[in-house]
Amino acid sequence: MKLTVDPKPLAELIAWAARAIPNRPTVPVLSGLLLHASDDKLTVSAFDYDASAVATIACEVAEPGRIVAPGRLLAEVAKALPDRLIVDLTATDTEATIRAGRSDFTLRLLPADDYPTLPTPPEPAGTIDAHSFAAAVAQVHPATSNDDTLPMLTGIRLDTDGDQLTLAATDRYRIAVTDTTWNPTAGPISAMIPGRHLHDIVKGLGNGPVQLAINDSMAAFTTSDRQSTVRLLDEQFIDYRARVAMDTTITATVDAPALAAAVKRVGLVADRKTGTAIRLAFTDGEVTLRAGGDDIGRGNETLDSALDGEPIEIAFQSGFLLDALGAIPGKARIGMTEPNKPALFSSEDGSHKQLVMALRLS
Incomplete structure (x- = not known):
C-alpha cells in the first residue's frame, strides 16, 4: 500500500472509527483498524462483532492495499501529525510507515487475513x-x-x-x-x-x-x-x-436553562452522602429551590414561574432534574399531582417528555 492524504481529514476519520474498537477485544486483531486503499479512496473500518464503523476519504493511491494497524496507537499518531503537511503512508505486510514533513512513524501491523468480514447492512x-x-x-x-x-x-x-x-x-x-x-x-x-x-x-x-x-x-x-x-x-x-400520557392536576411553566443553572448553584450545599435532593416549592408567580441542611449548610434561590393549580413542594435527585431540564431548550412545563408522585417534564411543543420519579419529602 502506498498513498498520500491530507492530515486533518485523516485524523478525524481515524478518530471516529477508533470509537468502535472494543475495550477488551475477544481476539487481538479486533484491536486494530482495517485500512483499505483503492480507486483514490481510503476506507477505515472497525468491528467487534456487535458494532462496526466504516468511513471513507479521498486520497491519492499509488499502490492499492489492505492492512490492519493498531487502532488506538494509529489514532494518537494521526492526531499528532502536523496539520499543514501532506501525509505519506506506505505499508508492507508487516509494518506501516507514516511521514509528514520531518515526522516519521513506523507501526507494526496485525495480520489482515485474520480480520473478520464486516456485516452487510439491511435494506x-x-x-x-x-x-x-x-x-x-x-x-x-x-x-x-x-x-x-x-x-x-x-x-x-x-x-x-x-x-x-x-x-x-x-x-x-x-x-x-x-x-x-x-x-x-x-x-x-x-x-x-x-x-x-x-x-x-x-x-x-x-x-x-x-x-x-x-x-x-x-x-x-x-x-x-x-x-x-x-x-x-x-x-x-x-x-x-x-406512562407519559399521565393526567396532571398541577402545571408549572419555567425557563428550563435558568432553572437548571439555579439547580447547579443550590446543589453545591447538598449532601452527597445522602443524595443531592433539590426541593422545588411552586407558588403563584415563582418557584423557590432549596437544598442542604443544618450539618452542611443551605442554599435557596427563587425564580419566576407560572403555576396552574394549587401550590406544591416536590423534590428530585439533582442529576435526574438536570437531565430532564437539559433536554428542553426553552420553556419547560412540569406536570404534577402530589409531592411524592412522579412529575412529567415537557417541552412547549410536546416533542419531548420525561417522567421523573420524585423523592419522598421528610
Whole structure:
C-alpha cells in the first residue's frame, strides 16, 4: 500500500472509527483498524462483532492495499501529525510507515487475513436529518442505564409511525420520550438499539441526511462517507406512551436553562452522602429551590414561574432534574399531582417528555 492524504481529514476519520474498537477485544486483531486503499479512496473500518464503523476519504493511491494497524496507537499518531503537511503512508505486510514533513512513524501491523468480514447492512427504511437525529438521541440517552444485567434498560427504543420517529429510554427512575420527523421509504419499524453505541454513532454523523436501515437483528446508519452498524437488543420494552400520557392536576411553566443553572448553584450545599435532593416549592408567580441542611449548610434561590393549580413542594435527585431540564431548550412545563408522585417534564411543543420519579419529602 502506498498513498498520500491530507492530515486533518485523516485524523478525524481515524478518530471516529477508533470509537468502535472494543475495550477488551475477544481476539487481538479486533484491536486494530482495517485500512483499505483503492480507486483514490481510503476506507477505515472497525468491528467487534456487535458494532462496526466504516468511513471513507479521498486520497491519492499509488499502490492499492489492505492492512490492519493498531487502532488506538494509529489514532494518537494521526492526531499528532502536523496539520499543514501532506501525509505519506506506505505499508508492507508487516509494518506501516507514516511521514509528514520531518515526522516519521513506523507501526507494526496485525495480520489482515485474520480480520473478520464486516456485516452487510439491511435494506434502507428512510432518512432523517443528522442534526435532528443527534439532538433526539441526546435528549433520551441520559435515561438509559449502565446495568447490563437487564439489557432493556441499556437500550434506546426506536419506533416509527408514518413520518414520525420516536425514541424512548428508561432506567426505572425516569422515562424519556422524544418525537421527531423523518422521511420513510418502507413500512413501520421498531427496534431496541444499545444506547451507548447509538450515542457514539450520532456524534460523528455531521450534517445532511442519515439513512436508517433496520432488520430483525441489526441497525445501520449511513451518511455520504460513513456507515455504522450495531446489533439490536431484544425487542421487549415498556409501554412508554401510556406512562407519559399521565393526567396532571398541577402545571408549572419555567425557563428550563435558568432553572437548571439555579439547580447547579443550590446543589453545591447538598449532601452527597445522602443524595443531592433539590426541593422545588411552586407558588403563584415563582418557584423557590432549596437544598442542604443544618450539618452542611443551605442554599435557596427563587425564580419566576407560572403555576396552574394549587401550590406544591416536590423534590428530585439533582442529576435526574438536570437531565430532564437539559433536554428542553426553552420553556419547560412540569406536570404534577402530589409531592411524592412522579412529575412529567415537557417541552412547549410536546416533542419531548420525561417522567421523573420524585423523592419522598421528610
